[in-house]
Structure formats: structure tokens, C-alpha cells
Amino acid sequence: MNKVVFSFLILLSVLVSCSEDYTKDKVFLDTLSKEFMEGKKQILIIPVEGCPGCRDKSLNFMQRNIGHKEIGFVLTTKRSLKDIRLMLMSKEIDLSDKKFEPLVLDTESKAYQTGIMDKFPVLYQLENGNIKEKHVLSASYVDEALNSFGLRESQLK
Amino acid sequence: MLKCTISLLGSLLIFLTSCSIENKEKINYTKTDLSKMSLEEILDVPITFSDKEYTLEKVKEINIPIDSVSENWSVYPIYYDADTVQYYVQGNEAINSIDFYDLDKKRLYKRVRFERTGNNMISSLNNFFIKNVDSIYIFESNKGSLVLTNIKGEILKRYLLPKKHFFDVIANMGANFYVKESKAYFCADIFSGMQLHEITEDYVKNQRTIGVFSFQKQSIEFIPPNAPLYLSDINIPATFLNSSYSFNNSIFVQQNNFTGVISYSANRENYNYAVLRHKSFDKDKAKEIRRESNGISYDNYFLILDNKKNNLFYSVILEGIDEKDINGKENSYEDKPITIVIADENFHHAGEITLPKDTHFRNIMVTKEGLLVSNANPKNPNNDEGVLSFTLYKPKQIK
Numbered sequence: 001m002n003k004v005v006f007s008f009l010i011l012l013s014v015l016v017s018c019s020e021d022y023t024k025d026k027v028f029l030d031t032l033s034k035e036f037m038e039g040k041k042q043i044l045i046i047p048v049e050g051c052p053g054c055r056d057k058s059l060n061f062m063q064r065n066i067g068h069k070e071i072g073f074v075l076t077t078k079r080s081l082k083d084i085r086l087m088l089m090s091k092e093i094d095l096s097d098k099k100f101e102p103l104v105l106d107t108e109s110k111a112y113q114t115g116i117m118d119k120f121p122v123l124y125q126l127e128n129g130n131i132k133e134k135h136v137l138s139a140s141y142v143d144e145a146l147n148s149f150g151l152r153e154s155q156l157k
Numbered sequence: 158m159l160k161c162t163i164s165l166l167g168s169l170l171i172f173l174t175s176c177s178i179e180n181k182e183k184i185n186y187t188k189t190d191l192s193k194m195s196l197e198e199i200l201d202v203p204i205t206f207s208d209k210e211y212t213l214e215k216v217k218e219i220n221i222p223i224d225s226v227s228e229n230w231s232v233y234p235i236y237y238d239a240d241t242v243q244y245y246v247q248g249n250e251a252i253n254s255i256d257f258y259d260l261d262k263k264r265l266y267k268r269v270r271f272e273r274t275g276n277n278m279i280s281s282l283n284n285f286f287i288k289n290v291d292s293i294y295i296f297e298s299n300k301g302s303l304v305l306t307n308i309k310g311e312i313l314k315r316y317l318l319p320k321k322h323f324f325d326v327i328a329n330m331g332a333n334f335y336v337k338e339s340k341a342y343f344c345a346d347i348f349s350g351m352q353l354h355e356i357t358e359d360y361v362k363n364q365r366t367i368g369v370f371s372f373q374k375q376s377i378e379f380i381p382p383n384a385p386l387y388l389s390d391i392n393i394p395a396t397f398l399n400s401s402y403s404f405n406n407s408i409f410v411q412q413n414n415f416t417g418v419i420s421y422s423a424n425r426e427n428y429n430y431a432v433l434r435h436k437s438f439d440k441d442k443a444k445e446i447r448r449e450s451n452g453i454s455y456d457n458y459f460l461i462l463d464n465k466k467n468n469l470f471y472s473v474i475l476e477g478i479d480e481k482d483i484n485g486k487e488n489s490y491e492d493k494p495i496t497i498v499i500a501d502e503n504f505h506h507a508g509e510i511t512l513p514k515d516t517h518f519r520n521i522m523v524t525k526e527g528l529l530v531s532n533a534n535p536k537n538p539n540n541d542e543g544v545l546s547f548t549l550y551k552p553k554q555i556k
Contacts, residue, residue, distance in 0.1 A: 086251040087251070090252075112488065
């Protein structure tokens with residue numbers, strides 16, 4: 001009997017150690033409104049600062065897919081709304097355009113405060129509201145990750 | 158008699174031991190090719206101290222009001238000395254301009270604007286070099302081109318890097334590019350597009366780390382120093398594979414981000430080596446680093462700067478910190494304390510200072526007046542996004 005319990009505990013510990021720890025990520029996603037999260041299968045968080053190439057590719061993706069009911073976009077900054085505004089200005093993105101209404105601006109740096117953000121965009125894949133996978137879109141991975149959506153691949157170039 | 162013999166032998170032993178320690182300390186690493194050592198060996202190389210000692214003294218603050226389309230920090234800050242006037246210069250991506258701020262009059266002196274489309278377009282203002290007001294070079298890394306322009310914003314010439322080397326050279330805050338005569342010097346991005354498992358000793362040992370673009374031939378050649386072998390160590394995280402660079406007329410200097418190893422040369426061919434670290438460098442902790450480690454916990458040798466006027470160098474180190482602060486909140490890259498190690502002309506440690514916490518941002522430049530350090534730390538209570546703010550520090554010789 002003891003052997004069975006012991007084996008079960010070993011198996012349990014292996015399973016627990018194999019699963020990703022999304023505690024911090026969940027804390028951040030919980031800061032987003034229920035309306036925003038409703039029906040979302042992917043959430044892309046784009047830092048204003050950090051890897052410029054990764055950011056720009058993610059922004060291109062955002063411009064072409066904003067408003068998609070299954071994909072949510074968040075722009076985050078270490079600093080203030082001014083940084084977000086100026087970065088968008090440099091890309092000639094006009095926030096007053098109605099199509100950007102679904103965009104969330106993390107002007108209080110919550111993504112940084114919760115420790116989920118460094119310098120690369122972060123992409124979450126969700127299943128029933130829970131995090132299934134997390135991808136850090138570094139320079140060598142950003143194209144592959146965004147293409148994996150299979151949405152508007154040609155426009156990512 | 159026996160006691161006397163034992164005392165004598167003991168004294169002799171102590172004498173011999175102290176001699177051997179003395180000899181060990183006197184190993185001259187300057188002529189040792191540190192690039193051939195393993196990571197473990199490199200981390201054991203001690204700091205060499207200079208006979209001289211310096212500190213940095215705060216002289217004054219410089220505050221310049223900026224408009225609503227300008228940032229008070231930059232991804233690529235530039236200092237430009239025009240003899241009678243000194244400028245802080247930064248690229249303004251929001252309106253596609255290069256902005257010159259007069260550090261004495263504390264105002265925007267000139268805004269050089271560029272078009273975003275058409276034949277005279279400039280696609281990125283993240284990297285540029287000011288030779289003089291008639292020769293400003295803009296590196297469009299996304300297009301692999303170098304554009305020669307001037308203070309009027311006229312596009313004088315557009316040079317295209319050879320296509321196969323588009324992504325083999327880079328410029329960033331820790332490695333500004335440099336133009337001299339008919340050549341542009343860049344940091345070579347030797348790991349561009351590579352998977353970590355491809356970074357083997359065989360690959361690394363053949364890599365030259367400076368890319369030189371010839372304006373006449375429109376070609377790139379790669380020159381020494383060769384990449385150090387320890388970069389192939391499987392425990393170094395990708396973010397620590399880089400180096401910082403300082404190019405100027407008389408000396409080229411490279412410092413590895415993780416080990417602090419310096420390679421320097423006056424003739425751009427034969428390199429000398431040194432290890433420049435801060436005094437509290439924890440080599441045992443550094444030896445425990447793993448590829449998956451969080452970079453925030455380790456020292457980052459972020460910038461190497463040349464103070465020609467005082468014949469000194471500054472190594473700017475972002476010190477490693479715990480992943481969480483004392484309140485359990487996640488620390489970020491901006492929370493890393495900034496320590497500046499001052500070195501003499503042989504890169505021997507000649508003093509160090511840790512700057513006040515939560516005050517400065519890593520926009521740091523050597524100017525004619527001293528070391529200009531940005532005050533735009535996001536946690537600085539005085540950080541005002543409408544003001545470009547710096548503290549000027551001057552070196553002071555103590556010994």
C-alpha cells in the first residue's frame with residue numbers, strides 16, 4: 001500500500017514539475033477586464049521599449065488583426081502614456097481611429113510589475129480562459145510565432 | 158635547540174609560501190590571450206589595481222525642457238562636441254527627426270526632419286553618427302543601408318551594405334558605430350540568426366567581431382579581435398553573448414557583457430587584454446550561471462566609455478540583483494544599480510562608484526565637461542517626461 005502511495009506521490013511530483021508555472025501571468029491577465037477577455041484565444045502583449053524589430057513586427061500584426069474577436073492586444077510601457085503615444089505616432093498609428101478601440105493600454109506598467117515582461121512581446125494561447133501556452137517572441141522566433149496563427153501570413157512580411 | 162629549529166623551519170616555510178603567493182599575484186594578464194581561456198578560468202582572473210585612484214563627483218544638474226513629441230530618454234544617445242557648443246543629440250522616431258539640444262543654453266537648438274516616404278525617406282533614426290554638421294551618417298539597420306546626410310536634412314548619398322551581410326553588423330546603445338575616413342566600424346553580430354546549440358567552439362574561434370564597411374568598395378570585411386572561446390560555453394545565456402564597444406581615433410575597446418574581459422588595440426590588429434570588474438564581483442555566483450538563468454541576477458558590463466581628456470576609461474555595470482525586492486515585488490532591468498568602474502590607460506581598476514538608486518537611466522556619455530548621466534529612471538520621483546534631465550559627474554583624483 002505504502003509503495004502505491006509513494007509511486008503516486010512521485011508521479012504527482014513529476015507532473016507538477018513538468019507543468020509550466022503561470023502564476024505571474026495569471027495575475028496579469030486578471031487585471032484585464034472580463035469584457036476584453038471574453039472569447040479570447042490569444043492575447044498578445046507588446047512592450048513599447050525593448051527589442052524594436054520584435055515590437056514592430058508585432059505592431060504590424062496588431063494593425064492587421066485588431067478587432068478580431070479571438071485575439072486581444074495590449075500595449076505596455078515601463079514609463080507612461082506619452083511613450084506609447086509617441087511610439088504609435090512613429091508608426092503613424094492613430095489611436096483615435098475607431099478600429100483601435102479594443103486595444104488595451106497598460107499605462108501603469110502592470111505587465112512589468114507582475115514580472116511577465118522583459119523586452120520581447122509575449123503571446124498567450126488560452127483555452128477556456130486558462131493559459132495553455134506562453135511564447136516569448138524574441139527576434140529569432142517572432143515571425144514563426146505570429147505566422148502560427150495562420151491568419152494573414154502574407155501581411156506579416 | 159629543537160624549539161629553535163622548529164621556529165626557523167616555520168619561518169622559512171612562511172617566507173617561501175609568501176613568496177609563491179606574491180609571484181602568483183604578479184601574473185601579467187595584459188599579454189595573456191584571455192580569449193583562449195575557458196569561462197571558468199576567465200572568472201578566476203583577478204582585477205588588477207592601478208597605482209592611481211579616482212572617484213566621480215557630482216558637479217551639477219542640467220535640465221532642458223522638451224516638447225510633447227519628444228522623449229526624455231533615448232535608445233541611442235549621442236554627445237556631439239562642436240568646439241564652441243556641446244550638444245546632446247537624439248533620434249526622434251515620433252516625428253522622424255534628429256534633435257540637437259544645446260547643453261549650455263539648455264534648449265532645443267535644431268530639429269533635422271526627414272521624410273518617411275519617397276526617394277529621400279529615412280526609415281529609422283535609431284542609429285546615427287555625427288562626423289560634423291556636413292556629414293551625419295544614419296544606419297538604417299532594417300534596410301541594410303548607411304545614409305549620408307547633413308544638418309539641413311539633405312540626403313547626400315545612400316550606401317547599401319552587401320546583401321549577404323545585411324544582418325551581420327549592428328549598432329546599439331552599448332555599441333555605437335563609428336566613421337573614420339572612408340570606413341564605418343560596426344560591432345559584428347556574429348550570432349545573428351543562430352540557434353544556441355550552433356554556437357560551438359569551432360564556430361566561435363573563427364569569428365571576427367568588428368565589421369568594417371568601406372564606402373569606396375561598398376564591401377564589408379571583418380577584423381579582430383576574434384570572438385573569445387568562452388562564448389561557446391553552454392552555460393552563458395543568449396543575452397550575455399554580446400559585448401560593448403568604444404571606437405575612437407586612437408584605440409578600439411571591446412568589453413564582454415558577462416565576464417568583463419576587455420580587448421583593446423591601438424592598431425586594430427594586435428589586441429591586449431584585461432579584466433575590469435567591480436570590487437564586489439561574485440565569481441562563485443557567476444560560475445553558477447546557466448543558459449536559462451534570469452539575466453537580472455547577474456552583472457551586466459553594459460558600456461565601455463573612453464575619457465580621452467583624462468586618459469581614463471569608464472566601465473558602466475548594471476549590477477545583478479535578486480529577482481524580487483524586499484516587498485516581494487518583481488525587480489526589473491531598470492532596478493539594477495548602476496556602478497561605474499574607472500580605469501587607467503591599461504584598464505587597471507582606478508576606483509568605482511555606485512550611483513544613487515532609482516535615480517539614473519543608462520543614457521551615459523563622456524563629454525568635454527565630464528560624465529553626463531541621464532536622470533530619467535522611471536522610479537525617480539523627480540523624473541518629468543517634459544524635461545530632459547542629466548547629472549554631470551567629474552573624475553577626481555584621490556591618489
